[in-house]
Amino acid sequence: MPKKNKDKMRARPVNMKINTRIVISSVLCIVVPIIIIGIWATYFASSISSYFDISSVNTNSYSLINQIQWYQTISGISDVLTSSSTDEKKLESIEKTASQLEAIGSYIYIEKGGEVIYCTTADESSVFENAAAVADFDSSENAYYFTESGLLIVNHARADSGSYLILITGNNYSVPDISQKSQGGSVTGKITANTIIFCAVIAVTFILSITIISLMVSKTIITPIKKIMRGANEIANGNLDYKIDYESTNELGQLSQSFNTMRLRIKESNEKQAKADMRQKQMIAGLAHDLRTPLTSVKGYVEGLRDGIADTPEKQKRYIDIIYSSTCDTQKMLDDLFTISNLELGGITLSREKVTIDDVTNYAREIAQELAESDFDFEINNYTKTNPVLSVDTDKFVRVIDNIISNSVKYRKQGVRGKITLTVSEYTHTVIFEIKDNGMGVDQESLPQIFDMSFRADKARTNVRDGSGLGLAVCKEIVELHGGMIWAQSELGQGLSIFISLPTFGEQEP
Numbered sequence: 001m002p003k004k005n006k007d008k009m010r011a012r013p014v015n016m017k018i019n020t021r022i023v024i025s026s027v028l029c030i031v032v033p034i035i036i037i038g039i040w041a042t043y044f045a046s047s048i049s050s051y052f053d054i055s056s057v058n059t060n061s062y063s064l065i066n067q068i069q070w071y072q073t074i075s076g077i078s079d080v081l082t083s084s085s086t087d088e089k090k091l092e093s094i095e096k097t098a099s100q101l102e103a104i105g106s107y108i109y110i111e112k113g114g115e116v117i118y119c120t121t122a123d124e125s126s127v128f129e130n131a132a133a134v135a136d137f138d139s140s141e142n143a144y145y146f147t148e149s150g151l152l153i154v155n156h157a158r159a160d161s162g163s164y165l166i167l168i169t170g171n172n173y174s175v176p177d178i179s180q181k182s183q184g185g186s187v188t189g190k191i192t193a194n195t196i197i198f199c200a201v202i203a204v205t206f207i208l209s210i211t212i213i214s215l216m217v218s219k220t221i222i223t224p225i226k227k228i229m230r231g232a233n234e235i236a237n238g239n240l241d242y243k244i245d246y247e248s249t250n251e252l253g254q255l256s257q258s259f260n261t262m263r264l265r266i267k268e269s270n271e272k273q274a275k276a277d278m279r280q281k282q283m284i285a286g287l288a289h290d291l292r293t294p295l296t297s298v299k300g301y302v303e304g305l306r307d308g309i310a311d312t313p314e315k316q317k318r319y320i321d322i323i324y325s326s327t328c329d330t331q332k333m334l335d336d337l338f339t340i341s342n343l344e345l346g347g348i349t350l351s352r353e354k355v356t357i358d359d360v361t362n363y364a365r366e367i368a369q370e371l372a373e374s375d376f377d378f379e380i381n382n383y384t385k386t387n388p389v390l391s392v393d394t395d396k397f398v399r400v401i402d403n404i405i406s407n408s409v410k411y412r413k414q415g416v417r418g419k420i421t422l423t424v425s426e427y428t429h430t431v432i433f434e435i436k437d438n439g440m441g442v443d444q445e446s447l448p449q450i451f452d453m454s455f456r457a458d459k460a461r462t463n464v465r466d467g468s469g470l471g472l473a474v475c476k477e478i479v480e481l482h483g484g485m486i487w488a489q490s491e492l493g494q495g496l497s498i499f500i501s502l503p504t505f506g507e508q509e510p
Helices: 003-015 018-052 064-082 087-102 124-134 182-236 251-306 313-345 357-373 394-410 471-481
Strands: 107-112 115-119 143-147 150-159 162-170 353-356 376-382 389-392 418-427 430-437 485-490 496-503
Touching: 018 182, 064 087, 064 107, 064 143, 064 150, 064 162, 087 107, 087 115, 107 124, 115 124, 124 150, 124 162, 182 251, 251 313, 313 471, 353 357, 357 376, 357 394, 357 418, 389 394, 389 496, 394 418, 394 430, 394 471, 394 496, 471 485, 471 496
Parallel strands: 376 418
Antiparallel strands: 107 115, 107 162, 143 150, 150 162, 353 389, 418 430, 430 496, 485 496
């Protein structure tokens, strides 16, 4: 047999459900003993038959077995007479039985409604005379006589067609001396002994079968449970690389798979938490660096004012302007950090209102005038057809657009006139905004991180005044709070495209 097929055959018991195993074991605990007992009963019956031959009368000497044989013989004759067979077949069967009884000196007489069906002798009266010699009897009543004078049995078999009288007698029947109980005692002893053995075999068979089957079934359940317990202890002790080695489709296999899945998820969660902690540390370190620059500037210029270095009104005004600007930079960084914290903690709620795409593009045109002063071109492409409606918090959505545009201005190419393009596209139940610039762009390695709090394209963090690096992280939190998505596409030196997808709420009413 191919190895693959053998593996499949081995896998079937492993995959068997626990409930199915319990049911099968319960059935086997009943069926197996019954089969064994049936085999033993067959042997016991054959043993009894071989020793005592209770199927038919074979002796005219009284014993307990002989009495049972007569009962069975009379019962057999009655069954034949009351059966639905034809009279010819009934007579044929009776003659066969009668010949065995007549061979040991018995006489048989059968009649139905006064009509003789069978008689051992031609002289019917001789049968009744022999019967009367054994004992006084009433032919209308059933009777069994086993005496020193002989044997007499009177029996009636009732059928739908009428009642049969069966009379069997024999004068040469012998009854042992009552003082000699060896024969009866021997027979009774043998039956009792065999009965005790039979009952003992039944009890032992049931006990052994239930014990063996229970041990076999419990082993198939306890073994995987131990594996699962060992794995659970390893996971509880922090060993997240330990895999529970038990594969099955049954309940224990599913439990094992659940533990393995839980282990992987905990491991993945721990790794994510470790990365988040690292990013948080990097962000805190970066913000500490960023805050030190404006604070150092403020401190230096305040000392210059205090020490009288700014000894002219012009110098004093320039010092105060720099102090004010540095203070504003510090406040902006703290505001961004506060916003990020509140968004992540769910401390900010949205004040939604319905705005159309035309409202968004009108606001974008106002930005275009401001960008022109910074040597930037601003282009708007509105490809929507139905002027769809958005449900947004306008203040926060405006902040998203301002942060993205500020980011484009911050990372413009030196010596190249900047350009920002706003493209609006309409889809089923969705509007996608694309804000594209022609700035420095982002390399593919850094692109997935630009929405992280700890990311900043200015690795050296030399241009602190351009921002804290939290602007795009704030955008991501606000867009997702609106039920939207934000992502980016870029190539280093080819500019950056920020995409925002928001759900729509139908068309603007005319």
